[in-house]
Amino acid sequence: MYVFIDESGDPGFKVERGSSPIFVTSMVIFDTAEDANQATKEISALRGRLRVKPEFKFNKSHRAVRDAFFEGVSDLPFRTRYVVVQKNLIYSDALRTVKDSFYKFFVRNMMQHDGGALVRAKVVIDGSGDRQFKRAFRSYLRKHIDADCVRKVDLKDSVKDPLVQLADMTAGAIARSYRQDRADSNRWRSALYRAGKIENVWEFR
Template identity: 35%
Template sequence: MLVFFDESGDTGMKLGAGSSRYFVVTGVLFLDRDEALRCDQAIDRFRQKSGASGREFKFAKMPDAFRLQFFQAVQSFEFLYSTFVLDKSLISGPGFHDSRSCYKYSTRLLFENMAPHLRDAIVVLDRCGNRDFVNQLKKYLKTHANAGERHAVKKVKTDDSHKNNLVQLADMVCGAVARCYSSSAGNRRQFRRLIEHNELEVRIWPTATDAT
């Protein structure tokens, strides 16, 4: 079992002054390693076919036509995804003003949502930040994901996204979901519709009710 993780937006709290309203984290889950390999190979074939040799697929940097082709290339593969959407406009606690705490909290809630579906999973994170932070995040995920009798996570490791097609897939899926909330465009759900059959859960927190 493999899980690939990525995020969209930022953890800054200066809304209206450069920070995004939403911080979105996504985990893409493959129950079968062979299926993960087949999807990886399909992304390589798409890269060659589209003349994008050496290119890293990132949702934020691709035109809509290219996004559409990417999702069409992967939509037949058996993967699942879960997403946590943090609406920063509805939170005010002091802990959320620390970017590391905000990142870890969002990641924790994502994995709480995914935990019932995980068993001895190998989790791959996009390598980011300094080494101390990455190591702290690894320990945090394993501790919380494996609370009690659960053995949800076997190993947490990092990889450079430009070398890992399935981390890039997580970026694309996360971007497709994030666009549903961050954009007012009429086609904002266009790409998410292509992968809705892969969706485990999308959780938005807090809701207006939670914040009152």
């Protein structure tokens, strides 16, 4: 099993100064290496056809690119799970003030509350931070996640991994669905739903 994780939004709580009101973590799941390899090839080819450089990023993509992306991945063999955090419901001082704690906590919770989805999974998480953070993050997950669920955790720069880009795009689609100020808010979440790709959306309370 192969799992790819990314997020939409930021860990900041100064929403009135530009922090995102919503934070979403996305987990994209492939049952086999063959399924993951197929998706890697298809998404790389799609990026070439759409002339997207250097990578797919939901928040940097035009509407037409988003439409083409979600149509292009609709038949690929994956499923997704999410945690949605509405920041106005978070009162923990640690989560509100320590960015690393916020990020680690919700990635961990998504992996722990997996509904039995993770079985000896190799997990790849978007991570372009410094070596010390990566080492600490892997140690944190090993401490909290059952070894029967996760056998290995890697952190990779999304530019180098099309499947982390898939996690970014799906996280962005779910996050956009909470934007009541956008007429197209549910457009790409609905595309994922119609394709049967959404296994669970957990709204954290």
